[in-house]
Amino acid sequence: MSSSPRPAILVARAVFPEILELLRQHFEVEDNQADTVFSKQELARRLQGKAGAFTTGGDRVDAEVLAANPQLRIVANMAVGYNNFDIPAFNAAGVWATNTPDVLTESTADFGFALMMATARRMAESEHFLRRGEWTKWAYDMFAGSDVHGSTLGILGMGRIGQAIARRGHHGFGMKVVYHNRSRLPAETEASVGATWVDKATLLAQADHLVLVLPYTPENHHCIAAAEIAQMKPTATLTNIARGGIVDDAALAEALRERRIAAAGLDVFEGEPALNPALLSVPNVVLTPHIASATVATRRAMARLAADNLIAVLGAPGQGGQPLTPLNAGQFTPRA
Numbered sequence: 308m309s310s311s312p313r314p315a316i317l318v319a320r321a322v323f324p325e326i327l328e329l330l331r332q333h334f335e336v337e338d339n340q341a342d343t344v345f346s347k348q349e350l351a352r353r354l355q356g357k358a359g360a361f362t363t364g365g366d367r368v369d370a371e372v373l374a375a376n377p378q379l380r381i382v383a384n385m386a387v388g389y390n391n392f393d394i395p396a397f398n399a400a401g402v403w404a405t406n407t408p409d410v411l412t413e414s415t416a417d418f419g420f421a422l423m424m425a426t427a428r429r430m431a432e433s434e435h436f437l438r439r440g441e442w443t444k445w446a447y448d449m450f451a452g453s454d455v456h457g458s459t460l461g462i463l464g465m466g467r468i469g470q471a472i473a474r475r476g477h478h479g480f481g482m483k484v485v486y487h488n489r490s491r492l493p494a495e496t497e498a499s500v501g502a503t504w505v506d507k508a509t510l511l512a513q514a515d516h517l518v519l520v521l522p523y524t525p526e527n528h529h530c531i532a533a534a535e536i537a538q539m540k541p542t543a544t545l546t547n548i549a550r551g552g553i554v555d556d557a558a559l560a561e562a563l564r565e566r567r568i569a570a571a572g573l574d575v576f577e578g579e580p581a582l583n584p585a586l587l588s589v590p591n592v593v594l595t596p597h598i599a600s601a602t603v604a605t606r607r608a609m610a611r612l613a614a615d616n617l618i619a620v621l622g623a624p625g626q627g628g629q630p631l632t633p634l635n636a637g638q639f640t641p642r643a
């Protein structure tokens with residue numbers, strides 16, 4: 308056994324017991340298996356004396372939290388999205404930030420596709436009807452939705468998950484796939500996922516089913532609002548598996564109520580877990596509680612990757628290793 312004290316870490320939310328066990332082999336661990344959601348102030352307080360933190364997407368880590376904890380060396384987010392991190396503040400403080408890319412790509416793409424299909428084929432709306440006991444007869448137009456196969460899939464944001472959704476649409480469902488992204492994919496990647504780059508206005512106008520898979524940044528706030536929805540086909544669907552705040556939920560609820568688009572599938576919400584109540588009162592929306600990556604295997608892999616990032620940086624005393632999936636490599640000088 309090493310004589311040097313083991314680094315202390317905080318696991319900010321409940322996690323798989325075997326992941327805690329793994330972390331306990333390397334660190335003094337303060338856990339939160341009660342799964343209390345800490346305020347930013349409480350998080351900063353609990354980080355006192357900790358060299359590392361295991362966080363989830365709801366834990367805000369900014370300059371204030373980092374300044375209050377000069378001993379902190381790494382914060383490992385169990386999520387691919389990291390809008391809860393202020394990366395320039397991490398760089399200024401000399402702290403590693405990590406996320407969990409790749410391990411969730413396929414499961415998240417499965418979910419995005421499923422939510423888009425459920426939205427197009429009105430699955431939630433028709434299930435609610437059935438549960439209410441209103442199903443008394445067959446009708447030629449009962450819950451008639453729109454086809455997925457052979458239609459035009461629009462993807463806004465074309466990173467790993469967007470590409471995985473494009474592959475499903477192109478190869479599995481014979482869809483025409485158009486996408487918009489700040490940077491265009493190399494021609495061979497476009498060919499392999501079967502997608503064509505278009506400008507945003509063309510994407511909005513052409514998509515029968517528009518799926519949002521872009522990161523949430525200040526520039527992307529409300530990038531789908533009333534004006535963008537107005538450019539969509541009245542028969543189109545909109546699916547958001549990216550982040551709340553990308554869509555103006557109030558404008559969307561109004562557009563759904565007025566049938567200016569056919570339907571929406573939402574896994575993420577502005578201000579979640581609170582929801583804009585207007586979304587609850589429109590029938591043509593499928594609502595899920597931010598579960599796109601939630602398969603048991605994928606959540607385990609995400610937790611394991613976050614743990615491995617902590618171990619890589621803090622686990623070998625004096626060796627100061629690099630994390631496996633850094634967000635800010637080369638952008639700062641790590642704290643000693």
Ligand code: GLV
Nearest residue numbers: 385386387388600
């Ligand atoms: C989930 O939303 C994630 O970013 O992993």
